[in-house]
Amino acid sequence: xxxxxxxxxxxxxxxxxxxxxxxxxxxxxxxxxxxxxxxxxxxxxxxxxxxxxxxxxxxxxxxxxxxxxxxxxxxxxxxxxxxxxxxxxxxxxxxxxxxxxxxxxxxxxxxxxxxxxxxxxxxxxxxxxxxxxxxxxxxxxxxxxxxxxxxxxxxxxxxxxxxxxxxxxxxxxxxxxxxxxxxxxxxxxxxxxxxxxxxxxxxxxxxxxxxxxxxxxxxxxxxxxxxxxxxxxxxxxxxxxxxxxxxxxxxxxxxxxxxxxxxxxxxxxxxxxxxxxxxxxxxxxxxxxxxxxxxxxxxxxxxxxxxxxxxxxxxxxxxxxxxxxxxxxxxxxx
Numbered sequence: 001x002x003x004x005x006x007x008x009x010x011x012x013x014x015x016x017x018x019x020x021x022x023x024x025x026x027x028x029x030x031x032x033x034x035x036x037x038x039x040x041x042x043x044x045x046x047x048x049x050x051x052x053x054x055x056x057x058x059x060x061x062x063x064x065x066x067x068x069x070x071x072x073x074x075x076x077x078x079x080x081x082x083x084x085x086x087x088x089x090x091x092x093x094x095x096x097x098x099x100x101x102x103x104x105x106x107x108x109x110x111x112x113x114x115x116x117x118x119x120x121x122x123x124x125x126x127x128x129x130x131x132x133x134x135x136x137x138x139x140x141x142x143x144x145x146x147x148x149x150x151x152x153x154x155x156x157x158x159x160x161x162x163x164x165x166x167x168x169x170x171x172x173x174x175x176x177x178x179x180x181x182x183x184x185x186x187x188x189x190x191x192x193x194x195x196x197x198x199x200x201x202x203x204x205x206x207x208x209x210x211x212x213x214x215x216x217x218x219x220x221x222x223x224x225x226x227x228x229x230x231x232x233x234x235x236x237x238x239x240x241x242x243x244x245x246x247x248x249x250x251x252x253x254x255x256x257x258x259x260x261x262x263x264x265x266x267x268x269x270x271x272x273x274x275x276x277x278x279x280x281x282x283x284x285x286x287x288x289x290x291x292x293x294x295x296x297x298x299x300x301x302x303x304x305x306x307x308x309x310x311x312x313x314x315x316x317x318x319x320x321x322x323x324x325x326x327x328x329x330x331x332x333x334x
Contacts, residue, residue, distance in 0.1 A: 061089050064092045067094070067103055073102040081185060087196070093128075111129065115183075115185075145266075154228035155228040161232060161235045162238070183218070187218035194206055195211055221325075238307050251294065251311065254290045258318045265326045269325070280326040284320060287315075
């Protein structure tokens with residue numbers, strides 16, 4: 001159907017009131033009746049939003065999943081995360097027979113990792129999951145700050161594990177990956193909810209552009225967390241006693257530069273400082289140059305060299321992701 005804007009004449013009634021008529025097609029579609037109350041919201045661009053849903057937070061968006069043909073718990077988990085991120089407030093899971101044990105285990109795992117969803121009703125072949133989190137209680141900005149702290153500490157601890165040969169610390173870093181993922185999923189969910197609910201968006205003091213930028217920053221921070229895990233996994237493969245002190249020193253230097261880039265991107269974001277964000281991008285060259293100068297002893301085993309190579313690459317990628325975040329900050333501030 002071609003794009004069409006309906007027009008209405010503004011009429012003045014009384015001393016200071018102005019009225020316009022509403023399209024009948026819209027009235028019928030939304031079931032609006034005489035004397036009903038409509039919400040009117042002024043938009044930053046000068047438009048007016050008219051909605052029959054004054055309290056949109058109470059609307060329940062339901063998704064039903066039939067698991068009869070599900071054979072893989074990983075597939076079901078990805079479906080549940082997808083439904084969660086897309087902002088469904090109630091998930092109904094059904095089966096024509098008794099749930100297989102892996103179905104229940106997968107649902108339990110999902111509700112333990114994701115923030116908000118809880119099982120509120122269940123039987124042998126029927127489970128209802130409801131999101132109990134009020135979006136306004138978890139501001140996007142606060143969640144991004146938590147992600148920054150988490151990924152920064154994960155990277156630092158992974159490098160400390162390498163320096164000290166501490167396998168237990170490396171294992172601990174790997175376990176923390178779920179904490180980053182759950183916050184990343186929450187950011188994705190919150191962003192999708194406010195993108196379709198302009199009223200909630202304004203209640204949270206956001207613009208649609210800001211919500212989109214938060215989601216982009218979250219994605220890069222989640223990748224920084226993934227690289228911290230990658231460093232930790234490779235620490236587990238390395239014989240600490242075979243690492244040369246000079247190599248450790250060079251890796252520590254590169255890691256310091258990488259974390260400085262990450263911290264500077266956080267400062268630029270918090271301070272809304274476009275010059276600092278630009279300065280951060282320029283500093284990436286120093287990190288890349290430093291990582292490229294790290295040489296490996298050719299007498300070491302192939303497995304050792306590959307593991308160290310992955311660690312150096314992850315340090316570089318962490319700094320580059322900080323640069324990507326700085327570009328988002330510049331775009332937002334412009």
